[in-house]
Amino acid sequence: MVEQVAEPATAQLDLDSFVQARGRALWRCAWLLTGDHHRAEDLVQTALAKTYHRLPSLGTSDAYEAYLRTTMYHTYLAWWRRRWTGELPSEVLEHAEQGVDLELRHDVAQALAALPRGQRAVVVLCYFEDLTQAQAAVALQISVGTVKSQLSRALAALRTSPLLSKED
Amino acid sequence: MNEVDRLRDALHRAVPDAPELTGWVGVARGKARRGRLTAGVVVVAVALLAVPLAWSGLRGSTVALPTAPSASPVTAQPVASAEPVSPICLQHREPSPLADAGLPLGAQQATLCAEGTESLSYAGIPDALTIGVDELIRSFNGLPLGAANDCDSAPGLTFRIVFSYPDGSARVIRGENACRVIGAPGGGEARE
Incomplete structure (x- = not known):
């Protein structure tokens, strides 16, 4: 006889609230x-799966989000070590939205895809999530010096991409 | 606007609208459950190394697996080895759902079972492990959750460990290699 083991219901309630509040930003x-x-949806859901059992013990939504963010970035880095094939994104036109600058989106996608994963991660943390370099270092569990060097290299690479090389 | 400001502006303007969040929690919980099963692989990998060694060293001191009066040794099919398969393995084929708390302690024995695959040269062990079972359970319960995604695309050898409890109940963990396995062929990543 195989006994069924019930999971706590409270964690799911809290996770529902968190996902509704922060899921889109993530x-x-x-x-x-x-x-x-x-892949973005899969990445967020995988990070949630890895971390949701910590939600009750972390106490606050902010603490959980910091833990989740670190997990999500580490998951991204781990996935790409194993599975990334170097293909450039092709979905930009498939999900066209009205009133959106598709050329800009294409340029951003292409420019980020050309960056090594570590540089891409620090660019997103510092220039999209607006974390300080120290906060990004904590999130990625690397040194501030490494964050600085990654950002410097990323910017150097992006200068040659259409994203930053185009005139306004 | 300097280049950093241009980059910030471009990133924020380029990101698509997020999709509906309906069902995300359910998917995450499902991934967590599958991940827990995947984590069992590590235990299996450890057991594959440790249990046969323990058996060879402790065979004289371990308690033999009790078998039903009518049970006779059954030869595994189609595995290559002719080792007899424990009836426990035949009775408990499906993995048990696992809670966050993991497996309960107090199991009397752990039986290592192999699933029948032609590529598997190991047929399991007819005797059950009766020493250090709680240590094995603690090791399993202490594992972090791992994503099961990698198992989806890389099927491999499959194993089970059946934990038998004094009340007659059993819990089964099942693992596949090519996942996040320590030292498993093709595993790539160590556990997180």
Whole structure:
């Protein structure tokens, strides 16, 4: 006889609230990391799966989000070590939205896809999530010096991309 | 506007609208459950190394697996080995759902079972482990959750460990290699 084990219901209630409040913001970061709608959703859900059991013990939504963010970025880095094939995003036109600058989105997607994963992560943390370099270092569990060097290299690479090389 | 400000502005303007969040929590919980099963792989990998060694060293001191009076040794099919398969393995084929708390302590024995695959040269062990079972459970319960995604695309050898409790109940963990396995062929990543 195999006994069924019940899971606590309280964690799910809290997770529901958190996802409703912060899910979209997390997905937007994940999109910048992955360049793909479905991979972004998968990345956020995987990070939630890895961390939701910590939600009650972490106490606050902010503390949980910091923990989740670190997990999400580490998951992204781990995935890309194993699975990333170097393909450039092709979905930009598939998910066209009205009133959106598709050329800009394409340029952003292409420019980010050309960056090594570590540089891409610090760019998203510092220039999209607006974390300080010290906060990004904590999130990625690397030194501030490494964050600085990654950002410097990323900017150097982005200067040659259409994203930053185009005149306003 | 300097280049950093241009980059910030471009990132914020380029990101698509997020999709509906309906069902995300359910998907995350499902991934967590599958991840817990995946984590069992690590235990299996450890057991594959440790249990046969323990058996060879402790065979004289371990308690033999009790078998039903009518049970006779069954040869595994189609595994290559001719080792007899424990009836426990035949009775408990499906993995048990696991809570965050993991497996309960107090199991009397742990039986290592192999699932029948032609590529598997190891047929399981007819005797059950009766020493250090709680240590094995603690090791399993202490594992972090791992994503099961990697298992989806890389099927491999499959194993089970059946934990038998004094009240007659059993819990089964099942693992596949090519996931996040320590030292498993093709595993790539160590556990997180």
